Amino acid sequence: MIDVTIENFEAEVIQASMTQPVLVDFWATWCGPCKVIGPILEKLETAYEGRFKLVKIDSDAEQQLASAFGIRSIPTVILLMNGQPVDGFMGALPEGKIREFLDKHIPPAEDMPEEEIEPELDAADAGPEAQLEKLQHAVATDPSNDEARFGYVKALLLAGRTDDAKVAFAPVIAKTSLVRGFDSLQKWMNALDAAYGKDTAEFDARIAANKRDFDARYARAQVLMAQQHWTDAMDELLEILMRDKSWSDDLARKTYIAVLDIIEPPKPKVAEGQIPPDDPVVATYRRRLSSVVLS
Known part of the structure; x- marks a missing residue:
């Protein structure tokens, strides 16, 4: 024991x-x-x-x-x-x-099985289950690999395996203030917990009655994050930022950045000296954030 x-x-x-x-x-x-x-x-x-x-x-x-x-x-x-x-x-x-x-x-x-050697996955196999298995193996092999753990927890959350994601995330909870990607995953999991059993419709009337009801707007954004409606969530967060950039200790901006971290795909491999292209959706929403925050 x-x-x-x-x-x-x-x-x-x-x-x-x-x-x-x-x-x-x-x-x-x-x-x-x-x-x-x-x-x-x-x-x-x-x-x-x-x-x-x-x-x-x-x-x-x-x-x-x-x-x-x-x-x-x-x-x-x-x-x-x-x-x-x-x-x-x-x-x-x-x-x-x-x-x-x-x-x-x-x-x-x-009936205990003999130890088997786990076959190495073909890197060309890009199926979600294969990728998830590769990331799980990478984390198990090197628990300090923050990039692999971010990818593994993100893949579990995308697959709807929230409980498994929380278990995989537990060893790095203390690093959320140090590693931005982990903080972004924590905000996503917070949104999943806060949005459980809720729908955006229950916040629409509050927002229609008071466009500065930022609590309702943020709750609506969390529901959209839980539903993986990423651009809609960022649009709602922008509505807060356009009215109050520093609301709730900058929470809307921080959550917006978290969504960008979550939706940004891995950079493709390019020839040495070249810069990989930005994802067009991520690039567009980064510009929108800059224009609002700097205005």
Whole structure:
């Protein structure tokens, strides 16, 4: 059993789950049921003789990780395989039920597959699933590769795999103030959370009644971001900027830039000495931002 923090999460959970199922126990010192289930999980880790790895995360001490997994009550136990959460349960289940849970995913000892060498993906294969797999592999191979992690989390979000994206993003949450791309991804995930179950129509009447209702305009932009209507979202943010450039500590401009970061495609390879062309949509909206901010 290993205690996991934000610092060792990538190595002890994500990377480890590429070769062995990892069972994550979210607990807290004040939690009575946690003290019941903890020894059971440790007993089963020994009984299963290395067929899964048990780690524990103190949800009070590691609130960023608990938030990334959407933990709402403890104990919560989540099983990860190949870098992704595959199943979980809440509450102090009896040992028999936990064995049933594990046996659904972990093969018997005699059926454990031999280690396979993962085939290298053809770089020419540009399919979304192939690209996602390549990015996942790149992050697992080099967790400090910020460019690969940005691409991986972005690809997961584009695919609608928000929970998986939050797990992949958790190890770099503390870097959002240092790496602009991570801050942009955080704003996108914030928009997804804020826009859940909402539609732009509920903000239209407020905006029609008061064009300076910036809270409504920003909420509408977040819904559009969640729907991946990127240019519409930037148009709404521009409406705020044209009326108040510094509203809410420059939030509209910062979010606009985040959208530009998200939609900008990777630069194509060009001959040495040449400058790759800008994406026309990104270039147009950069000019629109400049004209508003500098006016």
